[in-house]
Amino acid sequence: MKENLEAIKALSAFETEGESVGVQPYGNGHINDTYAAYYQLESGECRRYLLQRINDRIFTNVNGLMKNIAGVTAYLADKILESGGNPEREALSLILTKKNGLYHTDEQGNCWRMYRFIEDTFSVQIVEKAEDMYYSGISFGKFQKLLAGYPAESLYEVIKDFHNTPRRYLAFKSAQEQDILKRAGLAVKEICFVEERVKEMDALTSLLADGVFKLRVSHNDTKINNILFDKTTKKGLCVIDLDTVMPGLYHYDFGDAIRSGANSAAEDERDISKVEFRLDFFEAFTRGYLEQVNTVLSDEEKNMLPMSAKIMTLECGIRFLTDYLVGDTYFKTHHENHNLERARTQFKLVADMENCWTQMQDIVQNLAATAAGK
Ligand code: ADP
Ligand code: GN1
Numbered sequence: 001m002k003e004n005l006e007a008i009k010a011l012s013a014f015e016t017e018g019e020s021v022g023v024q025p026y027g028n029g030h031i032n033d034t035y036a037a038y039y040q041l042e043s044g045e046c047r048r049y050l051l052q053r054i055n056d057r058i059f060t061n062v063n064g065l066m067k068n069i070a071g072v073t074a075y076l077a078d079k080i081l082e083s084g085g086n087p088e089r090e091a092l093s094l095i096l097t098k099k100n101g102l103y104h105t106d107e108q109g110n111c112w113r114m115y116r117f118i119e120d121t122f123s124v125q126i127v128e129k130a131e132d133m134y135y136s137g138i139s140f141g142k143f144q145k146l147l148a149g150y151p152a153e154s155l156y157e158v159i160k161d162f163h164n165t166p167r168r169y170l171a172f173k174s175a176q177e178q179d180i181l182k183r184a185g186l187a188v189k190e191i192c193f194v195e196e197r198v199k200e201m202d203a204l205t206s207l208l209a210d211g212v213f214k215l216r217v218s219h220n221d222t223k224i225n226n227i228l229f230d231k232t233t234k235k236g237l238c239v240i241d242l243d244t245v246m247p248g249l250y251h252y253d254f255g256d257a258i259r260s261g262a263n264s265a266a267e268d269e270r271d272i273s274k275v276e277f278r279l280d281f282f283e284a285f286t287r288g289y290l291e292q293v294n295t296v297l298s299d300e301e302k303n304m305l306p307m308s309a310k311i312m313t314l315e316c317g318i319r320f321l322t323d324y325l326v327g328d329t330y331f332k333t334h335h336e337n338h339n340l341e342r343a344r345t346q347f348k349l350v351a352d353m354e355n356c357w358t359q360m361q362d363i364v365q366n367l368a369a370t371a372a373g374k
């Protein structure tokens with residue numbers, strides 16, 4: 001396969017140990033092309049590295065992105081070591097190129113990077129038990145806690161306005177007005193759903209603009225499959241997929257983790273009756289999360305956690321709907337209405353959250369009080 005050949009060729013650029021014996025496409029990522037690269041050591045032992053071709057259609061400033069990752073992973077490694085952990089398993093570690101670079105650019109202009117492979121882990125795609133959400137909350141909470149002292153302003157804004165919900169709304173309006181594929185008529189219900197919530201779009205961004213929230217280091221893509229879980233302990237071990245680490249808000253991470261994890265069904269489930277917001281999963285995640293960051297977050301930040309779940313879910317639905325209206329140019333789709341179906345699941349979750357709003361607020365208040373008493 002041509003793809004594998006390009007990956008094999010890229011291997012020789014990196015400072016690896018042993019003899020390369022092959023590569024295999026790996027994982028379920030939707031953005032980068034990921035490979036497991038196999039090596040034979042002199043001792044006869046086998047070693048894997050994780051090789052990725054960075055998606056430069058989405059990430060146009062690969063240099064800035066890689067500097068972000070290098071800075072954050074080195075900082076995390078120090079913090080993990082200080083607290084008696086194992087940085088080689090609990091944080092991503094980059095393998096440098098033979099020229100001491102953070103990534104390699106091949107003759108075709110493809111950018112490649114390599115990580116130490118973290119062995120004996122598993123990933124969760126759809127959450128089936130509250131325990132997984134609890135450990136997910138601990139992992140993302142710990143990630144924020146360890147990075148709380150990292151200067152957020154020093155990070156590149158890899159994708160501008162990535163979680164700027166009002167901007168996402170404007171892009172949606174423009175797509176709806178232009179309606180180049182005449183699809184708006186097929187999405188009337190979904191378009192109305194967005195319009196009915198227009199006043200809420202700036203719930204998070206206005207607090208940042210007003211100085212109520214300070215700029216934080218956020219991960220920005222806190223799907224549960226961006227955590228590697230330890231096969232032995234079953235606990236969250238390492239937060240991965242650091243491409244979108246940027247200056248932002250903790251709420252982007254809390255909200256997106258709830259959006260993706262507290263869903264009883266897949267993000268693109270067609271049978272909407274199967275899609276349900278799981279309040280028990282929300283509770284489990286929040287418990288793990290606040291155990292880690294209760295003292296890091298201000299009261300204002302804590303109060304807005306339920307709202308962040310709603311806004312991030314609404315925003316993601318708006319992004320899917322926009323992509324549907326402009327002709328599926330961003331998210332990979334596998335059938336004609338894929339993005340519209342994805343938007344529907346997100347809006348169902350938003351509606352469910354609105355129906356248990358007081359309970360969500362009570363859960364956060366009670367768990368914050370419990371965590372403070374510990
Ligand atoms: P994408 O941005 O395409 O989602 P990820 O960085 O999340 O790509 O990586 C894709 C998959 O590769 C992950 O879901 C995970 O299974 C695996 N993976 C990533 N980094 C490592 C690593 N250092 N060790 C082991 N597996 C990894
Ligand atoms: C994309 O790579 P993946 O599938 O984890 C997207 C996220 C969306 C998500 C929705 C860089 O994430 O923002 O929430 O799809 N990543 C980017 O499934 O746009």
Ligand code: MG
Nearest residue numbers: 029225226241
């Ligand atoms: Mg990923």
